[in-house]
Amino acid sequence: MLYAKQTAAAKRAAFRERLASGELLRFPGAFNPLSARLIEQRGFDGVYVSGAVLSADLGLPDIGLTTLTEVAGRTKQIARMTELPTLVDVDTGFGEPMNVARTVQELEDAGAGGIHIEDQVNPKRCGHLDGKEVVDDETAIKRIRAAVDARRDPNLLIMARTDARGVVGLDGAIDRMKALVDAGADAIFPEAMATLDEFAAVRASVDVPILANMTEFGKSELFTVSQLRDVGVNIVIWPVSLLRLAMxxxxxxxxxxxxxxxxxxxxxxxxxxxxxxxxxxxxxxxxxxxxxxxxxxxxxxxx
Structure with a gap:
């Protein structure tokens, strides 16, 4: 009745434990608290809160128009409704490193199990569109360092997303991923990978969990859970799928x-x-x- 029985801290600790086991975790995207409850009921491992979904829900394009307040508010509504961990898209962190630090603490207070911060130039755009730009190494690293330094619960997962694959190619993207891990990222989200071999190359290059984004109508083929597990992926998200089905x-x-x-x-x-x-x-x-x-x-x- 009402909200989750576990505290946010307990859910974060359980999430870290499962992630450390090496199993592949499935995180469908919830477009509201009720769909988060349905994801839990159907036996999935976690809930994803997509920036694209929140933007669309507000009738806006996914170009960085949502605010920290809107994202934190929706996260709180969703995270408190389920016993599952909630992974949240916080775009570029809503500003400079100090803004990133505030974003981390606001999302931590909202009950997030983890967040991912990307390296696009602000205002960002959907990761599966052409014409993206990424910031330089120093700026990307500062975002991750600010996030890691700001968290109060060490179990809050700080994931670094890089969109560099579509800008500088796979080799350059892998160099960016390594730098982000060195900066303290707990996990890596390599956006818009084209093939399973590319996921395998990322897996061979970093020693932290990696995430696969299986969004429809994008740059990536819709690989199965088994295929992704075989190349070492640790988390799979379907960010917009439930919203698309519902609409x-x-x-x-x-x-x-x-x-x-x-x-x-x-x-x-x-x-x-x-x-x-x-x-x-x-x-x-x-x-x-x-x-x-x-x-x-x-x-x-x-x-």
């Missing part, structure tokens, strides 16, 4: 409503009321109410 279903529903004047023919594709009530633990709230209010008020006797 596709919403579009078909609206078209059906416009055409037929009723959604009767689509009820079989909807989440049933009973399933929704189970997901939000409606019965738990009823039991709580009964325990609190299950008493009689009788008129006091004289004397």
């Amino acid at each position: 596709g279903a919403a579009l078909r529903g609206l078209d059906g409503l416009d055409t037929a004047g009723s959604l009767k023919g689509l009820t079989g594709q909807m989440q049933h009321r009973a399933d929704l009530y189970e997901l939000i633990d409606y019965q738990g709230y009823n039991a709580f109410d009964s325990g609190i209010f299950n008493f009689d008020v009788s008129r006091p006797t004289d004397g």
